[in-house]
Amino acid sequence: MSKPELSIILPCYNEQDNIPHVVGRFSPFWPEINFELVMVNNGSSDNTDEVLESLMKDHSFIRLVRIEENIGYGHGIFTGLKEAQGEILAYSHADIQTPPEDVIKAFHYFKKSSSNGQTLVKGLRINRREEEQFMTKWLQRISSLILGYPLKDINGQPKMFPKSFLKKLEHSPVDFSFDVFVMYKALQAGYEINTFPVDFGERIHGESKWSASIFKKYRTILGYLKNIMAISIKNFNDEHNPIKQFAKFCVVGGFGASVNYGIFYLSYKFLNIHYVAASLSGFFIAAFAIFLFNREWTFQVRHGKISKQFAQFMALMVISFTANGLSIYLFTDIIGLRAEISQLLTMAITTMINFIGSKYWVFRHKLNHEKFIVE
Numbered sequence: 362m363s364k365p366e367l368s369i370i371l372p373c374y375n376e377q378d379n380i381p382h383v384v385g386r387f388s389p390f391w392p393e394i395n396f397e398l399v400m401v402n403n404g405s406s407d408n409t410d411e412v413l414e415s416l417m418k419d420h421s422f423i424r425l426v427r428i429e430e431n432i433g434y435g436h437g438i439f440t441g442l443k444e445a446q447g448e449i450l451a452y453s454h455a456d457i458q459t460p461p462e463d464v465i466k467a468f469h470y471f472k473k474s475s476s477n478g479q480t481l482v483k484g485l486r487i488n489r490r491e492e493e494q495f496m497t498k499w500l501q502r503i504s505s506l507i508l509g510y511p512l513k514d515i516n517g518q519p520k521m522f523p524k525s526f527l528k529k530l531e532h533s534p535v536d537f538s539f540d541v542f543v544m545y546k547a548l549q550a551g552y553e554i555n556t557f558p559v560d561f562g563e564r565i566h567g568e569s570k571w572s573a574s575i576f577k578k579y580r581t582i583l584g585y586l587k588n589i590m591a592i593s594i595k596n597f598n599d600e601h602n603p604i605k606q607f608a609k610f611c612v613v614g615g616f617g618a619s620v621n622y623g624i625f626y627l628s629y630k631f632l633n634i635h636y637v638a639a640s641l642s643g644f645f646i647a648a649f650a651i652f653l654f655n656r657e658w659t660f661q662v663r664h665g666k667i668s669k670q671f672a673q674f675m676a677l678m679v680i681s682f683t684a685n686g687l688s689i690y691l692f693t694d695i696i697g698l699r700a701e702i703s704q705l706l707t708m709a710i711t712t713m714i715n716f717i718g719s720k721y722w723v724f725r726h727k728l729n730h731e732k733f734i735v736e
Contacts, residue, residue, distance in 0.1 A: 435539025
């Protein structure tokens with residue numbers, strides 16, 4: 362058989378009953394499309410291996426990759442991707458929750474893309490239960506906040522990209538955070554993200570490997586969040602990294618406080634300006650210095666009207682000032698904390714308000730977003 366154009370990786374962990382169905386639904390598309398189905402037996406303890414061996418006798422497009430011990434969903438996918446022979450790579454589920462036909466649909470969308478191969482095509486799950494949608498939205502919001510890039514339906518399948526993208530996935534996480542790592546690296550590299558609707562169905566056989574119980578679900582979520590934070594820390598030098606930006610933001614804040622007091626002290630002590638006027642002078646000069654340093658250094662946003670951004674910055678200062686007063690009143694008079702403790706909590710709250718407002722409103726970057734494919 363000639364070298365395949367498309368490699369489809371399906372990780373299989375105890376999927377002996379689902380595998381014949383998924384192979385049967387891919388079969389009609391071969392050999393019209395020259396693809397290989399890379400079935401990764403990810404340390405299964407059932408008869409997955411025997412079922413795959415039997416199917417390979419009648420389906421030449423199947424390749425079997427074996428992993429002796431299951432150390433994670435992401436490890437299984439990445440192992441299959443490294444073994445793939447095609448120039449276009451895709452991965453999906455072996456439990457048929459993502460219809461196999463949608464992998465082929467993604468292939469046609471990928472072929473039509475006009476970004477010189479710098480494209481990632483992915484599914485956007487529809488018709489899901491309200492509970493699942495709620496959890497997905499909050500996880501993608503938290504992930505976006507930690508990583509600094511807009512992320513939508515992170516775990517939507519299938520995902521398809523050129524083989525050249527694989528080198529960007531070295532040192533990928535081995536668990537369910539693999540999906541967000543793939544999205545993050547694509548956005549970081551400036552890839553065009555094209556999404557299309559996928560009707561995410563119910564499993565025919567077996568149960569979810571991560572949400573079979575409340576304990577498993579929340580243990581998986583905690584591990585996921587830990588790895589998202591680890592990804593952000595490892596990519597500290599990314600110009601959009603929120604951890605790096607927050608560190609710069611605090612440095613600029615310290616600098617601004619020094620300017621504020623310095624202007625006040627010089628004006629009041631040496632220029633004999635009234636202390637109120639001296640205080641206001643220090644505040645406005647420091648505010649403008651903070652604005653410029655955050656614009657040029659912290660967030661590196663050099664587009665947009667500077668006058669509009671400064672107006673937004675001053676509005677944010679008013680919001681922060683209001684939050685400051687309300688917070689210290691709440692902690693001291695309502696909750697009953699000591700004023701010294703209340704002030705520390707208030708400073709933490711107003712700092713986060715200022716940072717989030719600066720990053721996502723005043724100095725918002727125009728990053729690549731997903732483009733929805735209208736069918």
